[in-house]
Amino acid sequence: MDDSEFLASYDPRAFPAVAVTVDVVALTIREGALHVLLVERGEQPHAGRWALPGGFIRPDEDLPEAAARELAEETGLAPRVHIEQLASYGAPGRDPRMRIVSVSYLAFAPRLPDPRAGSDAADAAWRRIDRLPELAFDHDRILGEGLERARAKLEYTPLATTFVDETFTITELRGVYETVWGVPLHAGNFHRKVLSVPGFVEGTGQTTESGGTRGGPRARLYRAGDARLLHPALLRPAREGEAG
Structure with missing residues (x-):
C-alpha cells in the first residue's frame, strides 16, 4: 500500500479529538517593575478572569505564527518582540472544553505600549508580577515557569539586552537584572562583570x-554584542552567595 492508498483509507475520527493552542508570557519593564501582559476573558470558560493571551492555532499556520497572531489580536500589540518557545502543557482536564494541549511562548521587549483588547478579550493590561490575581486555567504555572526561564536566561545569555533600547548604559542594563531577579546588585561589580564577558556588549563611542539628575559625568553608551552565550555567566546572587 503506497501513501496515497493509505491516506484514502485513513480516518482521523478513529482517534479522540485533541486541540492545540498557544499561550504567550509577554514580559516588559515599566516604571522600574517587571510586568506581564494579561487579558480579561470575555467568553466562557472562565469569563471575567485574567489569563495569558493565547488561543487556538489555525490549520494553515505554524506555532510561532499563531503565538504572534494571538498576541496581536487579543492585545493590539504588533508582533515586534523577541519571542521564543517555552514549554508544552497537556494535562487532562486543564481545559474544561476538551482535551487541549498548549504550547507556550515567552516574549520580551522594552517600553511596550498599553495594549487594547480585541478578539474575544474583554480587557488587556500590563500587570505587575508582584500584584497578580489568580489566573484562569493553568496559567499561574505557565507564568511561573516562564519567569524562572527568564531569570535563568539572564545568567547565561544576553537576554537582558532585549529589555533595553538599541543603545543603553550599563546602569540601565543593571536595572534589568535587578528588576527581573528582584535583588539589588553592586554597581561596580556588575559593571566589571559585564565588560569582562566577551561579546556581551560593545561600546558605541557615544555618551x-x-x-543624570545628580549632574555627574555623562555615561558611556553600549549596544548588544554578537555573543549568544555568556562566558563567564552572570550568576544570580543567591547562587554566588553574595549580593553582587
Missing part, C-alpha cells in the same frame, strides 16, 4: 547627553 548620554547629560550626567
Whole structure:
C-alpha cells in the first residue's frame, strides 16, 4: 500500500479529538517593575478572569505564527518582540472544553505600549508580577515557569539586552537584572562583570547627553554584542552567595 492508498483509507475520527493552542508570557519593564501582559476573558470558560493571551492555532499556520497572531489580536500589540518557545502543557482536564494541549511562548521587549483588547478579550493590561490575581486555567504555572526561564536566561545569555533600547548604559542594563531577579546588585561589580564577558556588549563611542539628575559625568553608551552565550555567566546572587 503506497501513501496515497493509505491516506484514502485513513480516518482521523478513529482517534479522540485533541486541540492545540498557544499561550504567550509577554514580559516588559515599566516604571522600574517587571510586568506581564494579561487579558480579561470575555467568553466562557472562565469569563471575567485574567489569563495569558493565547488561543487556538489555525490549520494553515505554524506555532510561532499563531503565538504572534494571538498576541496581536487579543492585545493590539504588533508582533515586534523577541519571542521564543517555552514549554508544552497537556494535562487532562486543564481545559474544561476538551482535551487541549498548549504550547507556550515567552516574549520580551522594552517600553511596550498599553495594549487594547480585541478578539474575544474583554480587557488587556500590563500587570505587575508582584500584584497578580489568580489566573484562569493553568496559567499561574505557565507564568511561573516562564519567569524562572527568564531569570535563568539572564545568567547565561544576553537576554537582558532585549529589555533595553538599541543603545543603553550599563546602569540601565543593571536595572534589568535587578528588576527581573528582584535583588539589588553592586554597581561596580556588575559593571566589571559585564565588560569582562566577551561579546556581551560593545561600546558605541557615544555618551548620554547629560550626567543624570545628580549632574555627574555623562555615561558611556553600549549596544548588544554578537555573543549568544555568556562566558563567564552572570550568576544570580543567591547562587554566588553574595549580593553582587
